[in-house]
Amino acid sequence: MAEAVPEQAHDSLIAADGARIPYLTVGQGPAVVVVPGALSVASGYGRFAVALGERFTVHTLERRGHGDSAPQPPDYRIGIDVADLRALLDKTGAGLVVGHSYGGAVALEAARKNPGISKLAVYEPGVSIDGSIPTDWMPAYEMFLNQGKPFDAFVEFVRSNGPDAVRRMPRWMFRRMMPMFMKAPERDTVVGQLAENLREHRELERLDNSYSNYAEITADVLILDGDKDRRPTTGANHARLAGVIPESDVRTLPGLDHFGLDKGDPPRVAGVIGDFLARS
Numbered sequence: 001m002a003e004a005v006p007e008q009a010h011d012s013l014i015a016a017d018g019a020r021i022p023y024l025t026v027g028q029g030p031a032v033v034v035v036p037g038a039l040s041v042a043s044g045y046g047r048f049a050v051a052l053g054e055r056f057t058v059h060t061l062e063r064r065g066h067g068d069s070a071p072q073p074p075d076y077r078i079g080i081d082v083a084d085l086r087a088l089l090d091k092t093g094a095g096l097v098v099g100h101s102y103g104g105a106v107a108l109e110a111a112r113k114n115p116g117i118s119k120l121a122v123y124e125p126g127v128s129i130d131g132s133i134p135t136d137w138m139p140a141y142e143m144f145l146n147q148g149k150p151f152d153a154f155v156e157f158v159r160s161n162g163p164d165a166v167r168r169m170p171r172w173m174f175r176r177m178m179p180m181f182m183k184a185p186e187r188d189t190v191v192g193q194l195a196e197n198l199r200e201h202r203e204l205e206r207l208d209n210s211y212s213n214y215a216e217i218t219a220d221v222l223i224l225d226g227d228k229d230r231r232p233t234t235g236a237n238h239a240r241l242a243g244v245i246p247e248s249d250v251r252t253l254p255g256l257d258h259f260g261l262d263k264g265d266p267p268r269v270a271g272v273i274g275d276f277l278a279r280s
Contacts, residue, residue: 008043013091022069028053032057034052063106076203078200078207095118119222123273124234129208155171224253226252228257256269
């Protein structure tokens, strides 16, 4: 049985373009904003937010196109999420940010030339270096979406981006096994965000090898990753990323994979990030 997550307060802000952007709040202490990744919603970070909320007031942003947030425009660019994040930072007075996966890319972009962010923790951020984030799945994925075949589209995405065991699995077998490892609520959430997932990964493709821009970050940055099912280039790429950020450190958490922050062991990751954010 899934562990019950304490209720979080619901609030929202009105962005500069008039869009309503919801967020969840829990905890007490210095304000922190959490930026979720692709194919996810703010409530999916509940266990992490509650654990971090033992020391901080945690606000989890519901990015556009996710949950009950405003839709993404067809010409979506990452700058839209960056502006929404900065608006939430302004509203809450937060100077601390946590970003996961694509949300890590949003957080890094928001921290450029932004002294208002003093500390930033990113868990396996969506930063593509030398094409490290695959894009070969996109044509078939888009074709299946246009044909009204969302599960086939998702199979293309996971077989390209998932662990080795999944990438080696025949498509028909993976599609048949989906109901076994992804239950209805999560499956519905994922299917409802497939178009957004494509737009967001096209942004990561566009930003490939732009990581030198993060030399403009003045915040103290912690780059986290797990050692389970990670790609061979992850360690070297995170070292390259850290190499351009003036104040940064890299740490690997044994036994965790890409979803360690929101699904694997949220309290453990919250402990590491909480110690970093609290450090003077």
